[in-house]
Amino acid sequence: MPCGSCEREAVKPPVPSRRDAIADDLRERIATGRLKPGDRLPSEAHLAAQYMVSTPTLRNALAVLQAESLVEKVHGKGNFVRRPLRRITYRGGGRTPGTQAVDLAPLSVTVHTTRVRARGHLTALLRTPTGSPLTEILCLGHEGDRPHSLARIYIPCDLAPAAVLRESLPYEGVLTRLMELRPPLAEVREEIGVRCPTPDEASTLRISSALAVLAVTRQTTDTAGRVVEAALLVLPGDRADAVFTTHHVIDERLAEG
Amino acid sequence: MPCGSCEREAVKPPVPSRRDAIADDLRERIATGRLKPGDRLPSEAHLAAQYMVSTPTLRNALAVLQAESLVEKVHGKGNFVRRPLRRITYRGGGRTPGTQAVDLAPLSVTVHTTRVRARGHLTALLRTPTGSPLTEILCLGHEGDRPHSLARIYIPCDLAPAAVLRESLPYEGVLTRLMELRPPLAEVREEIGVRCPTPDEASTLRISSALAVLAVTRQTTDTAGRVVEAALLVLPGDRADAVFTTHHVIDERLAEG
DNA sequence: GAGTGGTCTAGACCACGAG
DNA sequence: TCGTGGTCTAGACCACTCA
Structure with a gap:
């Protein structure tokens, strides 16, 4: 004392x-x-x-x-x-098509897709051998002139055909297109951590490298148990929250049925 | 450039x-x-x-x-x-009785309960008027001699009778006792943010006040729409993750039925 | 070029921990 | 008491921005 x-x-x-x-x-x-x-x-x-x-x-x-x-x-x-910051809310869990993971209200998203090969953490996340081909979708959210959120989405190539990438759709277009191509989903696993941004991330998001970021790792599995998407999201810690809503009624209905 | x-x-x-x-x-x-x-x-x-x-x-x-x-x-x-840190995993979302929110493996939890009155954020969280009586359960998780996690759980007094508090049960005892008293749950809303610890939290958890913490705000609602619990969890950012797993099969079964 | 922040120096003095 | 880290000083020099 x-x-x-x-x-x-x-x-x-x-x-x-x-x-x-x-x-x-x-x-x-x-x-x-x-x-x-x-x-x-x-x-x-x-x-x-x-x-x-x-x-x-x-x-x-x-x-x-x-x-x-x-x-x-x-x-x-x-x-x-600093101007008061509009908060960023990442909505996790039970998303249905049409619901955005991040509120996109006054937001523009720059999308850039490339082909990469699985390595490091990605192989574990996607349960895929090292070197297997992936489509990387790099999304940079902007609010006005300021960067806002950063997402790297990795998808096995057969689920993200070149056609989708060439059409150079806007962000939402790409996502809905991918959803249509995707087999029915079984499970979404989202892991949320805190860490210092990498130098890259700090300069991309234009935040101090001392400011912690909220890092979301999302792993989406289809009904066959295959990982169909891995997403790495980085949100500035001073503006971001993640929200998860779980409805227990569902469990009870199942129990009753 | x-x-x-x-x-x-x-x-x-x-x-x-x-x-x-x-x-x-x-x-x-x-x-x-x-x-x-x-x-x-x-x-x-x-x-x-x-x-x-x-x-x-x-x-x-x-x-x-x-x-x-x-x-x-x-x-x-x-x-x-620093010795390599055992990671703390907070499991959010669909918990069933018997599943712990935090892995308690080598963990001891100190519990301290008091009566307080709702004020500030708590009134909004619990949707309760300022000044209404609450039971505060202060949980401090230890791993060995080191503090590890901090939770403040607030419950309307009628759902947390004095009997529960006086029995001075261990942590798990208190929680299961409260679960039994609770009406069936409808929804759990968990909000996760990053922030600097308050001076109190920093000294309680024995972390540098420069190290960001993972702050989980959990709001539990019963089937009548009443908030039956609000919990504020604080986990050191360098050791903690929050994991949410959403099963979409459930939704599909419901849709089929 | 004037003004700004970014980095660094070579010390000083205080507070804490252990013998 | 001694060695440790914690705080602070009064400058120096460089890099960036803008007129």
């Missing part, structure tokens, strides 16, 4: 560090609207002078706010208050 | 920073087993001299490895190579 005499803030540092004090102050300024979304903060040198700390200390304070995705650093321009 | 002439490593820094170079070297040493789990690294001063950098730079390199949860810092003792 920590001593009860400290009237400070958190349990961690009995003496609140300058860094956290500054971060708290700026956080307050943002919360109360004295600093508005999109605003540029004073320069780091200016802020350092204002708070009477050295530049590294001030930068540490900004790093805290950056990790909370309240502040965005732009090299050569300044530090900016 | 960055210049094509750089044969360096990532896209991010065309000139690899000393920090990343050192982090890479130490990561390599760990990966190849030259530094083994549990080992103490040389002191920061020693490492700084060895790499011929200043202490802050070396500390930045260690911070990278810490964020990757490869290295654990212990104030006053040193930096240690």
